[in-house]
Structure formats: C-alpha cells, structure tokens
Amino acid sequence: MKHxxxxxxWNYMDTKNISGDNSQHRLSSPMVSTALHGDDNAHSxxxxxFIDLKNDVxxxxxxxxxxxxxxxxxxxxxxxxxxxxxxxxxxxxxxxFKDEKSVIYDLSCTTDAGEEFIIxxxxxxxxxxxxxxxxxxxxxxxxQLSDDSQKRKFRSLEHGKGRELTRSEREExxxxxxxxxGVYLMNFHLExxxxxxxxxxxxxxxxxxxxxFTDRMRMFFIELPAVPTLAEDxxxxxxxxxxxxxxxxxxxxxPFTDEKPLFEQLEEKARFYxxxxxxxxxxxxxxxxxxxxDATIRYVEDEAKRNGHAAGRAEGRAEGLAxxxxxxxxxxxxxxxxxxxxxxxxxLTLEQIENL
Numbered sequence: 001m002k003h004x005x006x007x008x009x010w011n012y013m014d015t016k017n018i019s020g021d022n023s024q025h026r027l028s029s030p031m032v033s034t035a036l037h038g039d040d041n042a043h044s045x046x047x048x049x050f051i052d053l054k055n056d057v058x059x060x061x062x063x064x065x066x067x068x069x070x071x072x073x074x075x076x077x078x079x080x081x082x083x084x085x086x087x088x089x090x091x092x093x094x095x096x097f098k099d100e101k102s103v104i105y106d107l108s109c110t111t112d113a114g115e116e117f118i119i120x121x122x123x124x125x126x127x128x129x130x131x132x133x134x135x136x137x138x139x140x141x142x143x144q145l146s147d148d149s150q151k152r153k154f155r156s157l158e159h160g161k162g163r164e165l166t167r168s169e170r171e172e173x174x175x176x177x178x179x180x181x182g183v184y185l186m187n188f189h190l191e192x193x194x195x196x197x198x199x200x201x202x203x204x205x206x207x208x209x210x211x212x213f214t215d216r217m218r219m220f221f222i223e224l225p226a227v228p229t230l231a232e233d234x235x236x237x238x239x240x241x242x243x244x245x246x247x248x249x250x251x252x253x254x255p256f257t258d259e260k261p262l263f264e265q266l267e268e269k270a271r272f273y274x275x276x277x278x279x280x281x282x283x284x285x286x287x288x289x290x291x292x293x294d295a296t297i298r299y300v301e302d303e304a305k306r307n308g309h310a311a312g313r314a315e316g317r318a319e320g321l322a323x324x325x326x327x328x329x330x331x332x333x334x335x336x337x338x339x340x341x342x343x344x345x346x347x348l349t350l351e352q353i354e355n356l
C-alpha cells in the first residue's frame with residue numbers, strides 16, 4: 001500500500017490515546033484515513049470538508065485568487081490607500097549569476113501602485129529562517145536592476161514623457177526601485193520565549209529614534225499560533241484571517257462572515273471539492289508528510305522525556321533524545337524521505353543520517 005510506511009509511527013501515536021484537535025488533525029487526510037481503515041469511499045465522503053490553508057496546495061489555491069489576496073494584504077497593511085488590484089508574478093526567481101540557485105516563492109504579486117510582494121507559508125521551523133527571509137527579499141530587490149527590468153522601467157518613463165530619456169535621466173532613475181515586502185506566515189513561533197502575532201521589520205536608524213531609513217525593504221513575520229484561541233476574541237480583519245489560516249481544517253463553518261462578507265466566498269472556495277483532482281492528490285501527499293512530521297516531533301519529545309526520567313539526570317535526557325532521534329530518522333529514511341527533510345525533522349546532521 002502506498003502509505004503503509006506511515007504505520008511505523010502509527011503504533012506509537014495510537015498508544016498515546018490522542019484526542020481533541022490532534023486526533024482530528026491526524027485523521028483528516030483522506031489518504032491517511034483510507035490507509036488506516038481501508039475505506040474506499042473515505043475520499044468521496046469527505047469532499048465538503050475545509051482544506052488546511054497551511055498546506056502549500058491549499059494556500060496557493062486560495063491566495064492565488066486576487067480577491068482574497070487583496071483583502072488579506074489590505075488588512076495586514078492597514079493603510080488608507082487600499083490596494084485595488086494586483087498582478088501575479090512568476091514564482092521562480094531565476095539566478096543572476098552562473099553558480100547561483102533559483103529561488104521559488106509560494107506566491108508573488110505586484111500591486112497597482114507598483115509594490116512587489118513575496119508571500120510564503122512555512123509549516124515547520126527552519127534553521128536560519130530569518131536570514132532566508134531576508135535573502136528572498138534581497139533577491140527580489142536585486143532583480144529590479146536586471147537589464148529587462150530596467151528597460152521596462154525606462155520605456156514606461158519615456159512613454160509618460162513622450163520622448164527618449166537622456167543618459168543622465170537614466171542614471172537618475174536607475175535606483176528608483178519600488179518597495180519589496182516579504183510576508184512570511186509561520187506555523188510556529190519565531191522566538192519561543194517571545195511570541196508575537198505580527199512582527200513588522202524595516203531598516204531604521206537606531207541613533208535617530210529608530211526613524212525609518214528606507215521603505216524599499218519590509219518584512220512581516222506572522223506567527224499563526226499566537227492568534228487568539230477563541231474566535232470571539234478576534235477583533236480585527238487581520239486577526240480574522242490569521243484565525244482562519246490557523247484553524248481552517250478543523251472548522252465546521254467559517255466565522256466572521258457578518259464582519260467580513262468576503263468570507264462567505266471563502267467558505268465555498270475552501271472546500272476540498274473545489275480543488276482539481278491533481279490538486280487533491282498533491283494536497284493529500286503534502287498533508288500526510290505534515291502528519292508524519294508532527295508525529296515524529298511528538299515521538300522524539302516523549303522518548304526523550306521517558307528516557308531522561310528513567311535515568312534521572314541531564315545526561316540521561318540527552319542520551320534519550322539522541323537515541324529517539326536516530327530511531328525516528330531510521331524509520332523516515334526507510335520511507336524514502338529526502339535527507340534534507342529528515343534533518344529538519346530530527347536535527348541530525350547529514351553525515352549521521354547517511355551512516356544509518
């Protein structure tokens with residue numbers, strides 16, 4: 001069976017008697033449910049459930065529709081000059097140099113005012129995530145200086161002036177760059193000891209009362225777990241969005257439709273049946289990987305606690321954690337998961353994984 005490898009963690013999960021949201025999360029994927037129960041009709045009977053917006057396929061399915069993206073960005077920015085229209089950009093940023101790698105964003109768009117946005121959904125923690133976020137924005141800014149981008153800008157200016165630009169005018173406008181904004185939605189806290197729902201990061205002059213130095217680069221870090229637990233505690237349009245992003249797959253009905261009528265459209269568009277058959281298959285595959293990742297983390301934590309408690313000392317806890325990580329890594333490796341994903345799930349090095 002395609003998903004039989006997931007049983008290596010199922011016995012562990014089942015003995016923990018998981019209940020509540022975790023149990024719902026575990027069984028909400030049609031493929032996992034079918035693998036566990038052998039129900040050939042599970043997929044079709046579950047078509048009207050809500051998709052999980054933390055899943056890449058679902059995220060792009062919803063926010064790849066401009067009506068939802070525009071509303072979300074306007075709630076995030078909170079400005080009087082609302083975004084009225086956007087144009088989606090290619091999600092692959094081709095390298096500027098021979099040995100440089102391409103960058104692939106989840107979504108990228110340009111507003112009617114010329115601002116460029118990068119929108120990323122990050123399901124699990126990532127080493128040096130802040131630096132990666134900065135790199136993404138920097139690459140987008142650098143791309144504005146490419147020959148093609150410069151030619152388009154100069155043509156637009158020449159069209160407005162009705163004449164060809166002089167050399168000095170070209171130099172004057174070469175670094176007249178539009179703002180680039182990175183929006184990073186995270187299913188984790190950026191700092192566990194300092195959770196924040198939204199972090200708004202810009203370049204500032206620290207010796208001048210943190211006055212904004214330039215608005216050409218800006219990053220929003222949105223921590224989904226920091227949203228209020230109860231829907232009634234959400235008061236702003238942005239909180240409505242973050243609550244739905246955090247909890248969509250467990251909802252029976254989309255809240256906030258009185259405050260935000262657009263969510264009536266979201267309630268229809270976010271059903272599983274709204275995905276194409278190809279999207280449904282990819283959605284399930286990604287969802288199952290998320291489930292395995294969550295199960296792995298809980299297994300590692302519980303095994304470390306059990307072994308540490310038995311040893312009764314810090315060394316015992318460390319040994320228990322190391323043994324649990326190696327055991328889980330071996331299981332994940334047998335599933336055929338890439339070494340990079342195993343490294344992210346367990347914290348082991350590439351050499352440790354290759355030597356298993």
